[in-house]
Amino acid sequence: MSFTANSQDNDSIATMALARRSRRQFLGGSAAAAAAALLGSSLLSACASDGGAGVAASSTPTPDDGAPATGALRISNWPLYISDGFVAAFQTATGLSVDYKEDFNDNEEWFAKYKEPLSRRQDIGADLVVPTQYMSVRLKNLGWLNEISDARVPNKKNLRPDLLNSSADPGRKYILPYMSGMTGLAYNKAATKRPITTIDDLWDPAFKGKVSMLSDMQDGLGMVMLAQGSSLENPDEKSVQKAVDVVREQKDKGQIRRFTGNDYADDLASGNVVIAQAYSGDVVQLKADNPDLEFVVPEGGGTWFVDGQVIPYTTQNQHGAEAWLNYVYDRANYAKLIAKIRYVPVLSDMTDELNKIDPALAANRLINPPESDTKRLGAWASLSDEQTQAFTSAYAAVTAN
């Protein structure tokens, strides 16, 4: 199977990719950021003993008087994860002033930086943040998120039902998805000389040293586990270990060239790697330069990933954040975001609004994946902290060894 149905022109492909790629590129790979976080965390732990000050005890929410949101709203989002003029239009529509920062570069780095102040209930300089779902769930479990008022976000009804009923946050009380995307396999059909359809194709000796996997535990192991018939809805250490063992065996054989963050894109583009675990949107841009590249959801299954919008319990403007969420969840507004960012929409029935902007958007199967693809996409259950820790360590024992 290959994705030949592709009706967009190259210009829109290029723009699409630029946005998507720049944002995802920060995941995992930024070594300089890691170094900064390292230094930061050692300093933090050195200063941790003088904590305790500044803890606000009150946790009872103030009753909603129904007054419209006012004042300043501070948003911390991933780089290039917004459309041009979106913030300005929101400000005009609501009268709020927005301090929009693109300073969310890496889930774990962000967490390492803010867990101390958050645990002490100190303001982190943001009223709304957009971590990936697993991180959002972690924050929720730690009790660091405010509930999002349904009355203040009536557009929540537009959310895709599968996301609304997610076990990550039943009823979506704390985490409202921002964008979603697919994790699958990208390959260079000129180099593989055959279509790639399953995860087992990664282990074909013909591709020895020409294969890359994602170093993120959920994105990397998810499709391996699905292919082994393991459940992501109900994962246990045994099924995770089974997947890790396969990866270790292939790594030791020299089959796997690298464990990557988003930087697999460069390896794929320059021919260092011919099959890579990949995020759907990246491939759109890479395809603009190299039409031989394809993206497939492997037969055994691929996974969804979701970035969620959350309100930290240290927010200074709860109603402002809710006004933002409601504005984003308006289909016409959201279509503008998709037109720029080119992820898979988290709102249902987007076709009409997307067609108004550009019919090619709705026709793109990476933005509007067909049923044949989505039925093969699994999603990780929300893991307990202990599970995340155990699974991450198990995978890290292979990826960093």
Place this chain on the structure above:
Amino acid sequence: MAGTASSSRQRSKVAPYLMVLPALAYLAVFFVVPFWSLLRTSLSSMGGSVYLPELTFAWDFGNYAHALTLYQDQILRSLSYAFTATVVSLVIAYPLAYVIAFKSGRYKNLLLGLVVLPFFVTFLVRTLAWKTILADDGLIVRTLDTIGLLPDDGRLLSTSWAVIGGLVYNSMTFMILPLFVSLDKIDPRLLEASKDLYSSSTAAFRKVILPLSLPGVFAGSLLVFIPAVGDFINADYLGSTQTTMIGNVIQKQFLVVKDYPTAAALSFLLMAMILAGVLTYTRALGTEDLV
């Protein structure tokens, strides 16, 4: 006027202390405190919740044993990569520094400028550029392939040599500059004297230039070796799953696995090994007398 004299004498006693104060304060905040905290972490046991672990200081030397048994391969690999990189950069840098110091005439400053020039481009970009240069479909690999010199696995990138090459390239300036300084300050009259005593050029180099340049060799080697042992960028971008260095492990332990005691213990093990290596090297080169 006795009072004035004594107070000025007092001032001159205090002045040196005042002058080192900023450096001491800087060291205290950015070295001693993190160092102390890291040392405590490396001997702590971890408890409490997963994401807000409580580190209890417990003289837990098990962390060191744990770190050493699990990651000795990566430690050894890092030491051997760094050692090789140091030797290679010395071999490349010494003749260059020699030429700049003795033979470049009025081009001396220009050449030194060229040596420093790559530093104006950020380290990360320079490393990524090597990815492009060594790429499997790149010009170099194709050329080597044509003339039949390509190694068996058919690639240059994602090999040990690519990582070592990256380490050499990124640290070259640190080797050249100290070498240049020590060569440049050699008094030319000493060379003339050796010629007057009928020494050959080789003998003059061996008996005069080389011994006098040893402080530069020493400083350059340390400046290359120490950062190279702990480096993880080159292994990350130019290496493969088979070239993981200890820096990669520490990074992963701190940021992904969040096993702080093991990560801290690894950092200390590395520090201890570097220190031991440097002391041995100092002895071998007899640098205490030279500097």
